[in-house]
Amino acid sequence: MSTATDSQQPSQTHYRICPLCEACCGLEVQTRSGQVIAIRGAEQDVFSQGYLCPKGVSLKDLHEDPDRLRQPLIKRDGQFVEASWDEALAEVERRLLPIIQAQGGDAVAAVVGNPSAHKVSLLSYFPRVVKALGTRNVFSASTLDQMPKQLSSGLMYGHWLSIPVPDIERCDWLLMLGANPAVSNGSLWTVPDYRGKAKAMRARGGRIVVVDPRRSETAQAADEHLPIKPGGDVFLLLGLVHTLFDEALVKPGRLAEHLNGLEALREAVKPYAPERMAAGCGIGAETMRRLARELAAAEHAAVYGRIGTCTQRFGTLNSWLIDVLNILTGHMDAPGGMMFPKAAAFAANTLGKPGSGRGIVTGRRKSRVSGAPEVFGELPITLLAEEIETAGPGQVKALICLAANPVLSAPNGPRIARALDSLEFMLSMDIYLNETSRHADVILPGLSPLEDLHYDVAFPQLSFRNHARFSPPVFERAADQPEEWETLLRLAAMIEGRDWRGDMNVLDDAAIAVDVARLAGEHAAAVLQALKPLRGPERLVDLALRSGPYGDRFGLNPQGLTLAKVRAAPGGIDLGALQPRIPELLRTPSGRIELAPELLLADLAAVDGALQRPADELLVIGRRDVRSGNSWMHNLPILAKGPERCTLLLHPADAAARGLSDGAQASLRNSFGELTVSVRVSDEMMPGVVSLPHGWGHNLKGARLSLAAERPGANLNALLDDATRDPLSGNAVLSGVAVELCAI
Numbered sequence: 001m002s003t004a005t006d007s008q009q010p011s012q013t014h015y016r017i018c019p020l021c022e023a024c025c026g027l028e029v030q031t032r033s034g035q036v037i038a039i040r041g042a043e044q045d046v047f048s049q050g051y052l053c054p055k056g057v058s059l060k061d062l063h064e065d066p067d068r069l070r071q072p073l074i075k076r077d078g079q080f081v082e083a084s085w086d087e088a089l090a091e092v093e094r095r096l097l098p099i100i101q102a103q104g105g106d107a108v109a110a111v112v113g114n115p116s117a118h119k120v121s122l123l124s125y126f127p128r129v130v131k132a133l134g135t136r137n138v139f140s141a142s143t144l145d146q147m148p149k150q151l152s153s154g155l156m157y158g159h160w161l162s163i164p165v166p167d168i169e170r171c172d173w174l175l176m177l178g179a180n181p182a183v184s185n186g187s188l189w190t191v192p193d194y195r196g197k198a199k200a201m202r203a204r205g206g207r208i209v210v211v212d213p214r215r216s217e218t219a220q221a222a223d224e225h226l227p228i229k230p231g232g233d234v235f236l237l238l239g240l241v242h243t244l245f246d247e248a249l250v251k252p253g254r255l256a257e258h259l260n261g262l263e264a265l266r267e268a269v270k271p272y273a274p275e276r277m278a279a280g281c282g283i284g285a286e287t288m289r290r291l292a293r294e295l296a297a298a299e300h301a302a303v304y305g306r307i308g309t310c311t312q313r314f315g316t317l318n319s320w321l322i323d324v325l326n327i328l329t330g331h332m333d334a335p336g337g338m339m340f341p342k343a344a345a346f347a348a349n350t351l352g353k354p355g356s357g358r359g360i361v362t363g364r365r366k367s368r369v370s371g372a373p374e375v376f377g378e379l380p381i382t383l384l385a386e387e388i389e390t391a392g393p394g395q396v397k398a399l400i401c402l403a404a405n406p407v408l409s410a411p412n413g414p415r416i417a418r419a420l421d422s423l424e425f426m427l428s429m430d431i432y433l434n435e436t437s438r439h440a441d442v443i444l445p446g447l448s449p450l451e452d453l454h455y456d457v458a459f460p461q462l463s464f465r466n467h468a469r470f471s472p473p474v475f476e477r478a479a480d481q482p483e484e485w486e487t488l489l490r491l492a493a494m495i496e497g498r499d500w501r502g503d504m505n506v507l508d509d510a511a512i513a514v515d516v517a518r519l520a521g522e523h524a525a526a527v528l529q530a531l532k533p534l535r536g537p538e539r540l541v542d543l544a545l546r547s548g549p550y551g552d553r554f555g556l557n558p559q560g561l562t563l564a565k566v567r568a569a570p571g572g573i574d575l576g577a578l579q580p581r582i583p584e585l586l587r588t589p590s591g592r593i594e595l596a597p598e599l600l601l602a603d604l605a606a607v608d609g610a611l612q613r614p615a616d617e618l619l620v621i622g623r624r625d626v627r628s629g630n631s632w633m634h635n636l637p638i639l640a641k642g643p644e645r646c647t648l649l650l651h652p653a654d655a656a657a658r659g660l661s662d663g664a665q666a667s668l669r670n671s672f673g674e675l676t677v678s679v680r681v682s683d684e685m686m687p688g689v690v691s692l693p694h695g696w697g698h699n700l701k702g703a704r705l706s707l708a709a710e711r712p713g714a715n716l717n718a719l720l721d722d723a724t725r726d727p728l729s730g731n732a733v734l735s736g737v738a739v740e741l742c743a744i
Contacts (some may be wrong), residue, residue, distance in 0.1 A: 025047075026047065045469070073442070074091050080443070095398075110400050124457065143381045147375060160376050165464060166304045172300045180306075207294075210222040217626075232280050237317075238277055273285075316726055335580075405434050435698070452483070470566045527543070546562055620736075623694075631698075658743060
């Protein structure tokens with residue numbers, strides 16, 4: 001409780017990078033006497049320039065949330081009790097190691113959730129735990145979200161994270177499919193204040209076209225909105241590509257000499273004329289041809305697709321065809337088009353020999369039960385339950401879950417919950433006792449974001465502008481609370497049979513030595529010496545920055561970046577607008593863009609059958625809200641206040657046909673389950689489609705999310721088939737699922 005004396009104390013202002021969504025905005029956090037008194041956008045931030053959304057302000061609520069875990073929990077006789085860190089880690093050792101020793105590393109699965117992408121400690125150090133286990137059973141949120149784009153990018157350009165983004169500040173024609181950056185501030189496109197940038201684009205004469213079953217917030221501010229049948233993107237995209245060839249609009253420009261497979265692509269799309277594709281997407285053939293002509297004629301244009309295009313049966317084909325459109329019209333790797341960021345650190349496409357490489361390989365192994373191929377070292381998260389349930393060699397008996405909540409975020413959550421209860425041991429690393437961590441035997445809490453340093457590992461590789469930024473902790477952590485990277489190094493040492501209780505500096509030195517040896521080779525000793533004053537993630541970040549494309553190369557380029565230089569720069573360092581990177585970026589064995597990968601051409605055969613889908617089905621899609629970031633932000637007062645957000649949107653005609661009115665309760669069901677939902681009637685939905693947001697359902701016994709439980713919402717994923725996925729990437733199908741809706 002604050003006092004009059006507290007209010008008279010001077011306040012302090014701290015620079016902080018927000019870790020709550022992909023926008024990664026710079027914040028100013030004002031504190032007094034160890035408490036947050038204000039959060040605002042940092043005007044001096046070189047990337048976000050003062051922009052702020054409600055999620056940034058909620059960092060105060062997250063830090064102060066009484067439900068946030070501060071002490072480890074151990075389950076005793078079915079109840080969680082607080083424990084010391086030594087007790088909790090000893091319990092992990094007692095329970096986990098016998099399973100590994102008796103049945104091998106594959107008996108332990110690892111599940112990684114979305115928040116880990118926003119913490120350098122988790123993203124950089126959890127792979128060491130997975131390597132120590134040697135398990136093949138690795139699952140992550142990527143197969144609920146983005147794996148199709150990663151796979152198509154890997155096949156075309158040679159690396160999983162060579163993902164192009166719209167150069168919006170120089171673009172004058174932008175087509176977006178399945179994306180709502182007005183709410184998300186980009187997804188696989190880090191673009192704070194999309195609304196402001198889109199407004200500026202239109203003010204200079206630019207045009208924005210949005211394709212979405214719903215007239216989303218992004219569509220409402222666009223020049224044109226085209227409703228599309230859920231799951232119909234592949235038909236629209238094929239119609240557009242066909243038109244480019246059919247009307248002699250293919251002009252790849254300077255990329256022509258860097259392409260493989262142009263003629264193979266031309267032959268492959270011949271059967272997919274817009275006139276044939278129109279029925280599958282609900283967009284007329286002439287509209288398709290007009291869009292293709294506008295794209296080809298625009299001087300600076302881009303086609304961008306996101307989660308709505310990935311969470312479908314043809315997610316990988318969609319991701320590929322979007323890039324194909326940009327390449328064929330000369331808008332790939334060109335200012336104002338789709339361009340590749342050049343991150344200051346951690347980007348594999350800036351390291352090694354430029355212009356060619358090993359490319360990617362998928363299917364190096366297959367899942368034990370369903371035979372699904374491994375992609376990017378992972379198996380589809382929809383296979384987690386069956387790998388636990390199915391007896392036999394390699395059966396998963398234990399689980400390490402890192403900042404993940406698959407019971408709510410993955411299809412058929414009730415099955416996952418039952419499977420988790422059957423495990424011999426489960427360790428969860430999480431800040432909450434939530435719908436998934438309630439099944440754990442040990443929970444190790446993470447730090448508040450305000451107690452942790454921050455450097456974005458992934459998102460500068462997806463940013464609309466190149467930059468480097470770092471923010472230190474705002475508050476000191478509790479004296480008995482280890483840093484997350486320390487806990488992960490101890491777990492890795494424990495699994496490997498090393499002294500995990502010993503000096504953390506010894507474990508840290510051993511870990512960094514491996515990274516330095518890989519990067520520096522014969523100069524490793526000198527590099528280690530240069531890094532010696534730092535430890536943990538700071539040492540990793542310094543190594544990555546100094547070895548990166550703008551780095552000081554440990555003295556070879558004295559003007560280059562170091563962590564010290566980035567840390568000393570208020571608001572970070574601007575590294576300029578995106579620049580063309582092909583062929584330097586390519587890591588394919590051929591040294592060329594692979595325009596017609598065989599894996600993708602083969603999948604076109606399934607498109608014809610998909611055209612036969614019944615036209616009278618009611619289909620459900622998800623949606624996002626600016627105040628709702630996945631399942632773990634529903635317990636924060638500033639985001640939870642206001643109108644109910646977990647409502648079912650449907651068109652007035654669909655409501656009238658079922659006798660439903662605004663605010664009514666209804667039953668939404670299919671063969672997998674039944675939900676009670678609150679109805680909101682809106683003409684922003686196209687007829688025949690309803691929308692329910694993802695990540696709700698906070699009414700499960702044993703979770704401790706008191707505020708979220710007051711308005712728990714309904715879990716859309718309980719209606720989704722965990723056996724239905726994009727067979728190429730393993731991504732779950734979360735959109736365009738048939739449902740029935742009736743009044744209660």
